[in-house]
Amino acid sequence: MDFKDIDWFPVFLSLRVALLATFNAVTLGVLLAYFLSRRPFFGREVIIAITNIPLVLPPTVLGYYLLLTIGRDTVPGVVCRKFCGGDLVFTWYAAVIASTIASMPFVVQMMRTALEGVSREMEEAATLDGASEYQVFRAILLPMTARSLGVGATLGFARAIGEFGATLMVAGNIPSRTQTLPIAIYEYMQSGREKTALFLVLLISLFAVLVSVMVHRLGRGSLMERAM
Numbered sequence: 001m002d003f004k005d006i007d008w009f010p011v012f013l014s015l016r017v018a019l020l021a022t023f024n025a026v027t028l029g030v031l032l033a034y035f036l037s038r039r040p041f042f043g044r045e046v047i048i049a050i051t052n053i054p055l056v057l058p059p060t061v062l063g064y065y066l067l068l069t070i071g072r073d074t075v076p077g078v079v080c081r082k083f084c085g086g087d088l089v090f091t092w093y094a095a096v097i098a099s100t101i102a103s104m105p106f107v108v109q110m111m112r113t114a115l116e117g118v119s120r121e122m123e124e125a126a127t128l129d130g131a132s133e134y135q136v137f138r139a140i141l142l143p144m145t146a147r148s149l150g151v152g153a154t155l156g157f158a159r160a161i162g163e164f165g166a167t168l169m170v171a172g173n174i175p176s177r178t179q180t181l182p183i184a185i186y187e188y189m190q191s192g193r194e195k196t197a198l199f200l201v202l203l204i205s206l207f208a209v210l211v212s213v214m215v216h217r218l219g220r221g222s223l224m225e226r227a228m
Contacts, residue, residue: 006196009176010184013092017180018161021099025156029107030149034137037115055105063169066098070170092178095171099163103156110152114145150218158211162204
């Protein structure tokens with residue numbers, strides 16, 4: 001197999017999509033986890049259940065729901081076509097949205113559990129000293145849950161880079177435009193380019209091993225911090 005014959009676009013696109021999706025998932029996931037962890041309220045369990053839906057739904061079903069949400073005739077689709085000059089679906093931006101939704105549960109679950117484990121006495125003491133809610137979060141909560149956030153972000157990144165079904169539904173399989181790494185592997189197998197597919201499979205498998213090692217180390221450190 002000649003490496004010059006390999007189309008590296010799906011690899012770089014997958015990395016770009018996964019990085020942006022992880023950034024979105026961390027930003028939105030931390031805010032949601034903080035909201036869910038502060039105090040019980042009516043409907044909290046429903047929100048938690050909805051947040052976890054991407055973990056249990058088949059990816060194609062998740063993609064179908066996304067089509068109903070951001071498709072051509074939806075409000076986001078119409079707004080995007082009016083102000084951006086084109087549809088949102090069947091672009092790499094749609095792949096970012098799909099990967100963000102798929103990876104967010106990992107961030108939310110890890111952060112919500114970590115935040116609920118922080119002693120409220122520390123927060124109350126800081127509040128009595130005049131610290132604002134934002135200062136408490138930045139100076140106390142975030143440092144104490146940093147490793148858990150790292151685990152959630154790493155798992156979310158791995159989920160985003162391996163996303164297939166939902167991405168295929170909303171972004172399609174357009175070479176040099178929306179074809180991500182998992183979709184490229186599928187196409188290579190379908191077209192009989194098994195050696196190229198095998199190389200990409202080994203590449204993403206190596207990445208999976210590295211992610212597993214990183215999650216193990218971060219998770220072990222997080223448990224040690226809690227024990228202390």
